[in-house]
Amino acid sequence: MDFSLPPELTAYLAELDSFIAREIKPLQSDDDNERFFDHRREWARTDFDNDGLPRHEWEALLREAKNRADRAGHLRYALPKRYGGRDGTNLGMAVIREHFASQGLGLHNDLQNEHSIVGNFPVVIMLDNYGTDAQKEQLIEASITGKARISFGLTEPNHGSDATHMETRAVRETRNGVAGWRIDGEKMWTTGMHVATHCATFVRTSGKDGDATGITCFLVPTQTPGVKIEEYMWTFNMPTDHPRVSFTNVFVPDDALFGPVDRGLALAQCFVHENRIRQAASSLGAAVYCIEESVRYARERKPFGKPLADNQAIQWPLVELATQAEMLRLLIRKTASEMDGLSRDAIEKTLSDKVSMCNYWANRLCCEAADQAMQVHGGMGYSRHKAFEHIYRHHRRYRITEGSEEIQKRKIAAFLFGFIGPRKVKAG
Template structure:
């Protein structure tokens, strides 16, 4: 068995590092852009007078970063070559995301906005696999050039993980559909052109079939942003949106009628393994920064690092990081050897293991880093509070850790998966 990273992947990491030093670091230093990353970051990013939305200057800066990354050939890296990408694999993306997060805060990678110089673009692949030719023509190029933006309308005020019980309804109305309901956490609605809106069109509550995905124009009559939900980590672009008497035609159906959950779950495993890798990298950053600080800080005349009360928590974190890194890379490597349906039926439990444990680990690492650094660690002059507040959300989103533990348990005890009893 060879655990060494491929030589061409190592070379690509060096290429990305050189791009960051050449293009991104100077941009951070220009025009006081560092205000978006230093102790002023939450204030600088948030337009408090506009309901807590991201400031236009912040989003424009992220847009400039993406433009530069795209011009350099990095932004679309994981996409197929037909869309201008490099066919980046799950293993490569996991290693890249860990590498970026391990650098700490920077314009190269700011996951509070799901922003990175090597982007994800899951919806492009959704349109490739589920879109009609007309939808592909409109949306794939539009998403790549920024003229089409589509938030995800799945979660509801009374329903999150239990998506099959959603109350939003789509009913036949003449030669089209009428949609009524309400969605939560419709992230990005303030800049949306359309919404990927999920509604029950047939069947009963709890049925996996009977839910349809519609592409609804964001400015359609009956679409209303009710409020933007302020969160643990501001700014917010996460609104509650109502849909009252919204009318669309059959051309708005995305994927097959009644099979919308297949659309919703299309990219879940790729998202989870990449998210896990980011959390792993951020945890590694917290530990390394804490070790460096403990070696230089000398209360009572000796380094903090001489105290086992400081050493042992960091030792445990470092050990978990090493073990989790192997599991994430092994799982990503196995994903690359399977089709997407095979991943769902043969490897889903391992992806969930990686995701929920990494997201929990980074929160523990950030909390420990704050403790090791003392008062300055609690302040916003260090990045640990920001890392904690951002990554804490990952223990809820993309499938809560309880949902993912339930997945692992179902496979472990034979209720689902390859070892299903009676299957």
């Protein structure tokens, strides 16, 4: 069994590092752009007098980095070649994401905004799988280049992890001779609505609460009358672009349908495993950064006349974290590699538990590593002059979003005890 990475992947990491050194780091150094990454980062990024939204200068800088990466042929790595990508693999994305995050904060990769010079495009995959020809033509290339932005309206104020009890409704209606739908309800954590051109809005169109069927998705233009941003939710890690949005007597024509009527949850699930394994890799990389920085500091710092690293009280917590990181890396790469040989349906049926293991444990490990790094670094670790508080505040969200720890554990338990998956006990 060969655990080495494919040579072409290690060569690509070197190519990416060279591009970062040549194009991205100089951009980060220009015009005091370091303010977005040093101790000033939260204030530099956040317009506290404008609902806590991201500052325009911050988002413009991220877009410029993406544009440079796109011109160099890196941004679309994971996309199909027909969209200018390289058909990048799940293994490749996992390795790249870990590699980037292990380098710490920087313009090359800042997951507070889901930003990276090697992009993750779940909406493009959704459009490719479920969009009409007109939707694909209008939105795929525009989504990649930033000319269009599709937010995701699934979660509701009264319903988080359980989308099947959503209260937002759509009913058939004809207005001014145009056949379509009227939408009424509310959505929560609708990230990116301040710049979104469309909201992929999930609604119940038939059935009863709790049914997995009867849910439909619509691509609702954000300027449609009746769509209103009610408030932006301020979060542990600012800035915020996560609003509560109301839909009141919103009318959309039939061509706003995104995917089949009553089968909309398939859209929400179509990229979930890819997202979760990539997030796991990013959290692992951030954990590795915290561990390595702590080791380096402990060897340099000399309280009471000897290196801090001589103390087992310092060594052992980092040993445990490093051991977990090594084991987790193997599981992430094994799982990602196996995903590359399976269809999405097969992944759901045979490998979904392993994806959940990787995701929930990596996010927890990252938080533990950031916390330990603060402890090792003492007062400086607690300050904003180190990245650990930012890493902790950001990655803490992933223990809730993208499937909470409890949801991930429930999936693992279902596989483990044979309620679903390969161990399922056949009735009768």
